[in-house]
Each structure stands twice: as C-alpha cells, then as structure tokens.
Amino acid sequence: MALLQISEPGKSTMPHEHRLAVGIDLGTTNSLIASVISGAVSILEQGNKERLLPSVVHYSSSNPLVGSEAKNLQIKDPTNTISSVKRLIGKNLSDIDTKFYSLDLKDDDGVIGIQTDQGIKNPVEVSSEILKKLKETAEKSLGNELYGAVITVPAYFDDAQRQATKDSAKLAGINVLRLINEPTAAAVAYGLDQNKEGNFVIFDLGGGTFDVSILNLSKGIFEVQATHGDANLGGDDYDQVVFEWLCKSNKINVTDSKIKQKLFALSREIKEALTDKDSIKINEIVNEKINIQCELSQHEFEEITKELTKKTISSTLHALRDAELSVSQIQGVVMVGGSTRMLCIQNAVKEFFKQPLLNNLNPDEVVALGAAQQANILAGNTNDNLLLLDVIPLSLGIETMGEIVERIIPRNSTLPVSLGQEFTTYKDGQTAMIVHVVQGERDLVKDCRSLAKFTLKGIPPLIAGVAKILVTFQVDADGLLSVSAKELSTGIQSKIEVKPSYGLSDEKIKQMLEDSFNLADEDKESRALSEAKTEALQLCEMVENAIKKDSNLLNKKELNLLQKNLIELRKLLDSSDRDNIERTTKLLNDNSQSFAAKRMDRSIHKALTGKSVGSLEI
Amino acid sequence: MTQNYFEIFNVPMQFKIDLNRLQQSYRIIQAEIHPDKFVSASQIEKNESLKKSTEVNDAYQTLKNPIKRARYLIKINLNSEENNSTLPPSFLIQQMEWEEHLESISEQKSELEKFQLLIDGEYQKNLNSLESVCDKDKNWDIAMEMLNEIQFIDKLNSRIIQQINLVESK
Structure with missing residues (x-):
C-alpha cells in the first residue's frame, strides 16, 4: 500500500484496482449485460454464446431456469413460464x-x-432471477467479483x-450504482462514441414501451431537456394488429390459448420479415381446421399499423414542445x-425530422x-468527465379536497429535486394524517397513478x-421518492413517522434476502459485524482525508472532537463489539456532518472561481 | 448555503441575465457535487451531495425561468412574499376577450397555432417591459403588478399548447 494517499475530497477514499462494473439492460423481451x-x-x-438473454423464467423444479431454456418451455408449460415480467x-x-x-x-x-408449481412468485423475485443469471455471466466471463451495476429502466x-x-x-445481490433511463443510456453510447454536441432526440421503441427523450x-454533460412516451406501446402492439389482420383476412376465430400463442408467434415473424422485404406470402397450416394463406405487403402493413405509428x-411532438425546441x-x-x-x-421519423437517422449501433x-x-x-x-443530468418523467402530486x-x-424537473409543502390539522388534538402521493399529469386523483399513502404519526396534539x-x-x-416530515410550530422534528404503503415493504425485502441466503443466526451476526466494520472504516478514512486537506475549515474544538472520535473508532475496529462500533460510527457521522457541508461549499467555490480566472490557481 | 441564488452562480443580481453563463456555472457546479460523483463515497458525503445538488437544481430552475426569476428578485427586494396587487380593469377585459376567443377556436388546429403565436408575442413584449421596470426603474410594486399579468399570459399560452396537443392526438 502506498505510504501517502492523497485523493480528491470525497471522490474516492483510496486508489483502487479496476472494479468490475457492468451495465444491465433489463428488457421486457430480452436482457443484456455489458x-x-x-x-x-x-x-x-451468455454461456451458450448468445448475446441476448431472453427475459423468461421457468419454475417447475426448485432451481428456476432462466433464458433460452425457459423460453423453450413457454408453449409446453405456459403457467410455469414467466415472460415479460417487466410489464x-x-x-x-x-x-x-x-x-x-x-x-x-x-x-x-x-x-x-x-x-407456479414452486409456490407464489412476485415480479421482483422473477426479475431478480434474471439479474442473478446476468451477474453470474459477468463474474464467470470476467473472473472477478461484481462491484456494481447500472441498471436501465424506461424513462416512463x-x-x-x-x-x-x-x-x-x-x-440478486447486486450493488446498484445507479438506475438510469434507457434513452439516456443510448445517448451516452452515441455521444461518447462520436463526440457529439447539440440537441439530440432519442427515439426508443421497444417490445412493450415507447420513450422519446430530448437531450x-x-x-461531456448530458442534460435531458424533456421526455415523453407511452408505457403501453411497443412492438407487441404491432404484433397484435398483424394477429387481428390474420384472423380477419382468414376468417378465423381463436379461443384456444395455445393456438393463440402460435398465431402470435407467426404474426411476429411476419412483422420481422417485413423489415427487409416489400411483401411476404404466408402459407401455414396451424391445425386440421385452420390453414392460413394470404399475403401482406409493406404498404398494407404500414396502413394497418398507422394509428400506432x-x-x-x-408523443415526439409533445416532447419537442416541452423542451421548447423546433425540428x-x-x-x-x-x-x-x-x-x-x-x-x-x-420512414415516419425520417420524414418528421427531415434528416437521416443515427442507427449504426445495434438498436x-x-x-x-x-x-x-x-x-x-x-x-x-x-x-472521463461525464455527467448525466436526468429529469423526472411524470409530475408528482398530492391528493387534496375533492380528489x-x-x-x-x-415533470421534466432535473434530478435530484425536492419540494416542501405545509399541511395543518383540521381537528383538535389530531395526531396523525395521511398524505396520498400520485404521479401523472391529470387533474383528478382517479386519472393518475396512486403511488403511496404516507401516514404521518406523532403530530403533537394541538388546536x-x-x-x-x-x-x-x-x-x-x-x-426514487422519499418523504420526510417535521412539525414546525413546536419544533418536534424527528418523531413524525412516515410510512409508505406500496410495493414490498423493507421488512419483506429483508426477509426475502435472508431466505435467499439461507443463513444461520451466527452467520447473520458475522455478516452484520463485517458490514458495520466496513462502514466504520470507510467513514474513518473519509474524515481523516478531509482533515488532512481542509482542517482550516474547523475550529480547534471541532477538530479535537473529530480526532477524539476517530481514535476511539479506530480502536474499536479491532474488536467484535458491533453495538459499540455502530454507536461510535453514528457519533462520528453526526459530528462531521457540518464539516462535510463546508467542504462541499468550498469545492463549489473553487470550481467556479477556478474556471473563470483560468488556471491561476496554485 | 447562505448565498442567494444569484450569488451561487456568480451572476449579477438583476432581471436580465446571461443565460449561457448561468448554464455554464450550473454545469460546473453540478460536475463537482452531483450524487454521481459520490457513488462510492461515505454516506455522509452522499447525503450532503444529494442536498446540495438538489438546492443548486432549484436555484437554477428559478433563475432560468423568467417568471420565477422575477418573482424571486421581487421577493428579495421587497423582503416579502405577499402579493396584494390586483389586475387593472383594462387587463381584465383583455383577459375575457382572449378566453372567449380560445373557446371559439378550440377545435381548429391552425387557428390555435395562430393564436398561440399572438399570445407568445404578448408574452415577449411584456417581459421586455418587466425587464426595464426591474433593472432600470427598480419599482418592485409595479413589477409585481406586471408579473401577475405575465403569469396569466403564460398560463394561457400553456393552455393553448395543451389544446393543440389534444386536437392533434384525436
């Protein structure tokens, strides 16, 4: 280890080896890792040399199958085979x-x-199976433990x-470095690849979702100006239209789910064939009763799917208006x-923007x-100096009187963002209230997506x-949204408890995690101890470095206090006293909060003056 | 941060500001403090970065938007957030005429677009007058009155755009 470790404040605590970091596109139909x-x-x-992992999980034995193996069982065993879990x-x-x-x-x-035959599975568990498989792929092919991942989600x-x-x-045991929006990720790939500058539109039509973003x-700064889209519009809808056309033009009425699946697969093949053909003849015997014979031309395909396009x-026009930009x-x-x-x-996009499209990277x-x-x-x-400034895609609101x-x-506020709102009680002695948070652009609660009902408890009883x-x-x-609350008139701050009520609770996640590790109690304790030590060590290094660099931001008393805490915590690192380690970590943490704030202000000041006076800094 | 928003970005405290310079300062600051720069840092620094980055975003949004910037400037100078001014009768009549016009053309895209251009022109014209009231006259009471008118025009403008989007999606 080097004798002297000097690093930028806060940016990294010590020089490190190359960390295995991956990008994961967790898709509706297929997933990829890079x-x-x-x-x-x-x-x-993947193990079978495939670049795409079908996002399909099959549960019929205790070890779930993921990917192609699962996909192959889709028609044979549809109830145990879960695809499109992203929906x-x-x-x-x-x-x-x-x-x-x-x-x-x-x-x-x-x-x-x-x-399923293996019990009830929720979408989080199913997705985590896909992620586990991808993690395995990465660790196998790169021969190292995964440090963290950026996972993409639709902007919408x-x-x-x-x-x-x-x-x-x-x-899945993955450290999430950041969730980023799919179109933003695509922009990074193109921007870094070709050193571009200016306003760019990312038109992203996947299997089940549509996003358009303007950046x-x-x-090296990618600032999202606006985003718009439709969470329920994608290639699958084009398949659906072809399916309906097939049924109509061959006068068939399907009720059987297996035949439906077959015809859907056929519809997708037709659609895909039309990407490089003017017309396609279909001649398919589905069963003894259904024999399909017809032809679909590019032009006719364009006509029947016109509304979707x-x-x-x-949506694209909408996003442009939000960004206050013209074509x-x-x-x-x-x-x-x-x-x-x-x-x-x-064709439609080319015609709208009146310019050739960028599609040289595999979409x-x-x-x-x-x-x-x-x-x-x-x-x-x-x-590389790169910074993504992304936005919140949908407005956040709260329910008021009259729904x-x-x-x-x-929507389109740059992240991170926060806003405070004052509430009051409407009954004497009221000690709790519910705040209902919704997401969407409509005026009525019932037309928006209900996100969460937060219960605020512990309000002091007043008139x-x-x-x-x-x-x-x-x-x-x-x-991601978090909500905190404080009571202003009496100054009671921390007692107000905020409880979200959607999705899986933290306890449930914790339970699922523990179940998946299947740890014995002593293992749990040693795991917790090692986590506490890591956190303590990281904090010590951060504070020590900070003192080395910026001790002149502290007065003597503050400095002494921090040094005293440091010595104490360093000593405890050799012990197995988890409670004491955690308590002292918290103490050091609290005592260095204002120091951290001052240092950040200083770095802002330095950056601004440094840039405007050129390189006069010594 | 005890600085006001203008001080944060190192731009002069007035209505007319150099938006390019504002954007540049904004980006320099975010490149320094954004949570992406603290992914592997300690929790304390993560929290601080989230807090600061949020604050800087808020300050930027306030100064970038002319209406919000004017409101903020008036608030600093009047040292209060109260808004007692009422709209003058002449503006109220104008307001009603515009409302009626919007009603009558609500389904015609080309008329809506024409109207939107007109209102946008009004908006620009009023912003220019506001600039001189703020930066030359420094008459904050009049500025407040004008701001209320501009705010109405801005809302009307977004309603027209919303209507255009609606007609289009039909």
Whole structure:
C-alpha cells in the first residue's frame, strides 16, 4: 500500500484496482449485460454464446431456469413460464388486464403474485432471477467479483416500478450504482462514441414501451431537456394488429390459448420479415381446421399499423414542445429498441425530422453499452468527465379536497429535486394524517397513478389548524421518492413517522434476502459485524482525508472532537463489539456532518472561481 | 448555503441575465457535487451531495425561468412574499376577450397555432417591459403588478399548447 494517499475530497477514499462494473439492460423481451474491458465496451456473452438473454423464467423444479431454456418451455408449460415480467413489476393486480396473460395471477398483499408449481412468485423475485443469471455471466466471463451495476429502466417508469427494479437487484445481490433511463443510456453510447454536441432526440421503441427523450450534449454533460412516451406501446402492439389482420383476412376465430400463442408467434415473424422485404406470402397450416394463406405487403402493413405509428410521432411532438425546441434545432435522431427496425417507423421519423437517422449501433445493444460506460465512470475506473443530468418523467402530486391533484414536482424537473409543502390539522388534538402521493399529469386523483399513502404519526396534539407540518418530497438521482416530515410550530422534528404503503415493504425485502441466503443466526451476526466494520472504516478514512486537506475549515474544538472520535473508532475496529462500533460510527457521522457541508461549499467555490480566472490557481 | 441564488452562480443580481453563463456555472457546479460523483463515497458525503445538488437544481430552475426569476428578485427586494396587487380593469377585459376567443377556436388546429403565436408575442413584449421596470426603474410594486399579468399570459399560452396537443392526438 502506498505510504501517502492523497485523493480528491470525497471522490474516492483510496486508489483502487479496476472494479468490475457492468451495465444491465433489463428488457421486457430480452436482457443484456455489458462491461468496459481495457477501455473498450462490449456485450458479455451468455454461456451458450448468445448475446441476448431472453427475459423468461421457468419454475417447475426448485432451481428456476432462466433464458433460452425457459423460453423453450413457454408453449409446453405456459403457467410455469414467466415472460415479460417487466410489464408486471411495480404494479397492482388492478393495474393490468389479466386476460392477456396465460399466467395464474393473484393479489399477494398489495403486489402481484404469480402462482407456479414452486409456490407464489412476485415480479421482483422473477426479475431478480434474471439479474442473478446476468451477474453470474459477468463474474464467470470476467473472473472477478461484481462491484456494481447500472441498471436501465424506461424513462416512463414511475416511482413504484423503479423501486421494484432496484429491489430485485438487491435481492440478486447486486450493488446498484445507479438506475438510469434507457434513452439516456443510448445517448451516452452515441455521444461518447462520436463526440457529439447539440440537441439530440432519442427515439426508443421497444417490445412493450415507447420513450422519446430530448437531450442537450455539451462537453461531456448530458442534460435531458424533456421526455415523453407511452408505457403501453411497443412492438407487441404491432404484433397484435398483424394477429387481428390474420384472423380477419382468414376468417378465423381463436379461443384456444395455445393456438393463440402460435398465431402470435407467426404474426411476429411476419412483422420481422417485413423489415427487409416489400411483401411476404404466408402459407401455414396451424391445425386440421385452420390453414392460413394470404399475403401482406409493406404498404398494407404500414396502413394497418398507422394509428400506432401516429401515436409515437405525436408523443415526439409533445416532447419537442416541452423542451421548447423546433425540428430545425435538432442535430441528430438516435434510434433505439428492436422495434425501430420496422421500416414504417423509420420512414415516419425520417420524414418528421427531415434528416437521416443515427442507427449504426445495434438498436438491441445500444442501451446496455451506454449503461456499461456509465457504470465504468461511476465505479471510478476512468477519468472521463461525464455527467448525466436526468429529469423526472411524470409530475408528482398530492391528493387534496375533492380528489383533486395538487402538483408539487412538475415533470421534466432535473434530478435530484425536492419540494416542501405545509399541511395543518383540521381537528383538535389530531395526531396523525395521511398524505396520498400520485404521479401523472391529470387533474383528478382517479386519472393518475396512486403511488403511496404516507401516514404521518406523532403530530403533537394541538388546536385544529395550529400544527404546521412541513412535508418534504425528495426525488433522488435514481428517480426514487422519499418523504420526510417535521412539525414546525413546536419544533418536534424527528418523531413524525412516515410510512409508505406500496410495493414490498423493507421488512419483506429483508426477509426475502435472508431466505435467499439461507443463513444461520451466527452467520447473520458475522455478516452484520463485517458490514458495520466496513462502514466504520470507510467513514474513518473519509474524515481523516478531509482533515488532512481542509482542517482550516474547523475550529480547534471541532477538530479535537473529530480526532477524539476517530481514535476511539479506530480502536474499536479491532474488536467484535458491533453495538459499540455502530454507536461510535453514528457519533462520528453526526459530528462531521457540518464539516462535510463546508467542504462541499468550498469545492463549489473553487470550481467556479477556478474556471473563470483560468488556471491561476496554485 | 447562505448565498442567494444569484450569488451561487456568480451572476449579477438583476432581471436580465446571461443565460449561457448561468448554464455554464450550473454545469460546473453540478460536475463537482452531483450524487454521481459520490457513488462510492461515505454516506455522509452522499447525503450532503444529494442536498446540495438538489438546492443548486432549484436555484437554477428559478433563475432560468423568467417568471420565477422575477418573482424571486421581487421577493428579495421587497423582503416579502405577499402579493396584494390586483389586475387593472383594462387587463381584465383583455383577459375575457382572449378566453372567449380560445373557446371559439378550440377545435381548429391552425387557428390555435395562430393564436398561440399572438399570445407568445404578448408574452415577449411584456417581459421586455418587466425587464426595464426591474433593472432600470427598480419599482418592485409595479413589477409585481406586471408579473401577475405575465403569469396569466403564460398560463394561457400553456393552455393553448395543451389544446393543440389534444386536437392533434384525436
């Protein structure tokens, strides 16, 4: 180890080896994993040399099958084979139309439960199986333990869907460096690849979702200007239209779910064939009664899917207006997602923007590639100066009298963002209240997505209208919401308890995690001790470095206190006294909070003056 | 942070500001303190970065948007957030005329677009006057009155755009 360790304040505690960081595109149909290896980004191949891992999990024995093996059992055993779980994640049973699924879906304590031969599985568990498989792939092919991952989500994912995605990563034992939006990841792949500057549109049509984002790229900063989309529009909808056309033109009426599956697969093949053919003849004997013979031309395909294509263009227009930009101010249009291979989409987008499209990177892979580049940067493996400034895709609001939504954080606000809102009591002695948070652009609560009901407890009993409760809504860089509250008139702050009521509770996640490790009690204790020590060590190093660099921000008393805490905590690191370690860590943590704040102010000041006076700094 | 928003970005405290410079300062600061720069840091630094980055975003959004910037400037100078000014009768009549016009053309896209251009022109014109009231006259009471008008025009503008989006998606 080096004798002298000097590092930038806060940015890294010590020089480190190359950390294995990956980008994961957790897709509706397929998932991919990529990593930067000796400076070049590439997709990591699965065991069978495939680059795409079908997002399918099969549960019939105790060890679930994931990927192609699971997909092969889809038709044979549809109820135990779960595909497109991304459409279910972070949702309630009432959000979805169960008749479109061949699965046995039920309500499982507020989240969706899927009945399989191995018991009820929830979407978080199913996703985590896919993630585990990807993690395995990475560790096998790179021969190292995974440090962390950037996982992509559709820009249009709401808070519950993001939270659930993060939970599945946790369950798979993956350290999530950041959740980033798929179109932003694609922009990184193109931007870094070609050193571009200006305004860019990312048009992302996947299997089940559509996103359009507008970004401004300048000197390594990617600032999202606006995003729009449709969480229920994708290539699958084009398949559906072809399916309906097939049934209609051959005068067939399908009720049997297996035949339906077959015809759906056929419809997809037809759609895919039309990406490089003018017309396709279909001649397929489905069974003794159904014999399909017909022809679909490119032109006719374009006609029957016209309404879907129009929806994507109208969303694009919307995003442009939100960004206050016109078509002539767009320097490039990036095409992402397998469904942008359809010629009707390419033609419509080309015509709208009146310029050629950027699609030289494989549209299936570009998201994972961008995510891997971002992961490499976040893990501190490179000095590339890149910063993503992303936005919240949907407005956050709260329910007020008459089931009207009051908007508190408007959509397209740059993350992280927070807003405080004051509430008061309406009854004498009231000690609790419920804050209902919704996400969406409509005025009525019933037209928005209900995110959470937070119960505020522990309000001091006062006369109605006297208590002033300041509720702060914070959305972090992952796009995740947290809520905190304090009572202003009496200064009682921390006692107010905020309890969210959606998705899986923290206890449930913890339970699932413990079940998956299957640890004995002493193992749990040694794990907890080692976690406490790691945290303590990290904090010690941070504070020591900070003192070395910026001790002049502290007065003598403050400095002495921190040094005393440090010595105490360093001593405890050799012991196995977890309670004491945790207590002293917290103490040091509390005592160095204001020091950390002062240092950050100083770094802002330095950055600004440093840049404006050139390199006069000594 | 005891600095006001103008001080944070090192721009002069007035209505007319150099938006390019604002953006540049904003980006320099975020490149320093954004949570992405603290992914492997200690919890304490993570919290601090989240807090600061949020604050800087808020400050940036406030100064970037002319209406929010004016409101903030008036608040600093009047040292209060109270808004007692009422709209003058002449503006109320104008307001009603615009409302009626919007009603009558609500389904015609080309008329809506024409109207939107007109209102946008009004918006720009009023912003120019506001600039001189703030930066030359420094008459904050009049500025407040004008701001209320501009705010109405801005809301009308977004309603027209919303209507255009609606007609289009039909």
